[in-house]
Amino acid sequence: MAEIMVLGAGMVGVSTALALQARGHHVTIIERGTPGRETSYGNAGLIQTEAVEPYAMPLAPGALMQIALGRGYDVKWTPSGLLSQLGAVFNYALNSLPAAHKRASVTWGKLIRQSTERHGPLIEAAGADNIIRRNGYIELHRTPAKMEKARKTADRFLTEFGVAARLIDGRELRVLEPSIRVEVAGATHWSDSWNCSDPGGLVAAYAALFQKRGGRVVNADAGDLHRKGAAWMVDEAEAEHAVIALGPWSPMMTERFGLKVPMVYKRGYHRHYHMDAPPHHPIADFGNSVVLSPMRRGLRIATAAELTPHPRLTPPQLKHGEKAARELFEIGAPVEAEPWTGRRPCMPDMLPVVGRVPDQPNLWAHFGHGHQGFTLGPVTAEILADEISGGKGWDALQPSRLKR
Numbered sequence: 001m002a003e004i005m006v007l008g009a010g011m012v013g014v015s016t017a018l019a020l021q022a023r024g025h026h027v028t029i030i031e032r033g034t035p036g037r038e039t040s041y042g043n044a045g046l047i048q049t050e051a052v053e054p055y056a057m058p059l060a061p062g063a064l065m066q067i068a069l070g071r072g073y074d075v076k077w078t079p080s081g082l083l084s085q086l087g088a089v090f091n092y093a094l095n096s097l098p099a100a101h102k103r104a105s106v107t108w109g110k111l112i113r114q115s116t117e118r119h120g121p122l123i124e125a126a127g128a129d130n131i132i133r134r135n136g137y138i139e140l141h142r143t144p145a146k147m148e149k150a151r152k153t154a155d156r157f158l159t160e161f162g163v164a165a166r167l168i169d170g171r172e173l174r175v176l177e178p179s180i181r182v183e184v185a186g187a188t189h190w191s192d193s194w195n196c197s198d199p200g201g202l203v204a205a206y207a208a209l210f211q212k213r214g215g216r217v218v219n220a221d222a223g224d225l226h227r228k229g230a231a232w233m234v235d236e237a238e239a240e241h242a243v244i245a246l247g248p249w250s251p252m253m254t255e256r257f258g259l260k261v262p263m264v265y266k267r268g269y270h271r272h273y274h275m276d277a278p279p280h281h282p283i284a285d286f287g288n289s290v291v292l293s294p295m296r297r298g299l300r301i302a303t304a305a306e307l308t309p310h311p312r313l314t315p316p317q318l319k320h321g322e323k324a325a326r327e328l329f330e331i332g333a334p335v336e337a338e339p340w341t342g343r344r345p346c347m348p349d350m351l352p353v354v355g356r357v358p359d360q361p362n363l364w365a366h367f368g369h370g371h372q373g374f375t376l377g378p379v380t381a382e383i384l385a386d387e388i389s390g391g392k393g394w395d396a397l398q399p400s401r402l403k404r
């Protein structure tokens with residue numbers, strides 16, 4: 001049994017703390033704000049079992065041209081946003097080539113497939129069932145050509161990964177989601193995945209469970225992390241081990257301890273809108289680069305990737321997403337005065353960083369979950385907690401790969 005401090009109380013940090021606590025360790029979380037109020041607050045709320053391949057950069061010549069010219073809404077960028085992370089973005093592109101992407105998918109698929117079985121017991125113990133739906137999500141296909149492509153993807157995912165999906169035509173979709181008011185060719189119902197109507201609330205419920213089980217949450221700046229003899233200190237807190245789970249803020253911390261992390265920061269936005277008859281499932285409208293999730297606060301429109309150091313006042317992806325949402329549904333005014341924004345912590349090789357920080361006794365890394373950290377927090381938490389408790393960890397996720 002050891003004293004361990006976990007830096008950061010997003011989905012990844014709080015899940016780590018719970019997994020370590022379950023193995024009998026004494027755990028303290030260090031968080032400068034409130035648990036679950038940063039990236040883990042702002043996502044689309046999907047707990048995905050179907051996302052068996054990490055999110056590759058679109059590399060088809062037409063798609064690249066669209067991105068370069070600033071057309072389309074999947075990826076937007078500004079010169080300073082791109083230049084500040086050029087090396088990492090270039091490597092992300094290389095790793096999006098078919099052979100490398102397939103390699104990453106072998107590990108990624110194994111992680112993703114465990115997501116609901118890892119979240120399940122935590123949701124139950126945290127009493128958070130009221131914010132979880134186990135009815136999957138719906139991916140729209142507006143044209144017959146898109147529908148055909150989706151059929152092939154669903155067949156491949158079933159054969160290669162055992163993922164279940166239901167392909168439905170426009171008529172079936174209208175029965176499932178009567179609030180959709182346009183004709184589309186059909187949809188994929190990814191029926192095994194779950195979704196959450198209050199992602200920040202789920203992290204807060206997990207944090208409350210951690211405290212109920214005897215864990216401590218200390219409000220402090222993790223930037224103070226330093227050694228005192230063999231121990232780690234932050235403020236008054238002292239521990240034998242420290243885990244860096246600071247999401248997109250992690251590279252700043254690891255660099256101080258000799259590990260340079262080339263992260264790709266994919267900014268996303270969301271905003272809620274009043275809606276009298278919300279859909280029963282989250283609706284992914286990837287043709288318009290948005291996910292529309294029914295949340296407690298209203299319909300949340302969440303955008304794709306933007307490579308920008310600072311948020312925009314009127315993000316074009318959100319404006320476009322709102323237009324697409326208004327075509328699909330009868331929606332009302334925005335709930336908030338301004339959109340929320342945050343950055344997905346993405347690694348160029350598309351795999352999270354989970355394990356021992358090289359050359360730093362008892363310092364551990366746990367970050368870089370990209371597009372699926374809300375889903376994967378409790379999965380990689382188990383892997384790291386096992387390793388800290390004397391297990392082997394997963395080779396493909398080790399921080400030492402960044403030193404090669």
Ligand SMILES: Cc1cc2nc3c(=O)[nH]c(=O)nc-3n(C[C@H](O)[C@H](O)[C@H](O)COP(=O)(O)OP(=O)(O)OC[C@H]3O[C@@H](n4cnc5c(N)ncnc54)[C@H](O)[C@@H]3O)c2cc1C
Nearest residue numbers: 008010012032039040043044046222247268372373374375
């Ligand atoms: C628009 C959008 C949609 C998304 N949709 C989904 C989805 O549907 N499903 C999914 O699985 N994932 C989704 N994601 C990705 C997911 O949200 C992230 O991968 C995940 O939240 C990362 O969690 P984290 O715990 O690593 O980081 P965070 O949630 O950011 O947590 C890091 C914590 O560290 C704290 N911290 C930072 N610096 C300090 C410091 N100096 N001292 C103390 N504390 C500090 C922060 O306050 C924060 O609480 C989406 C992301 C975005 C942006």
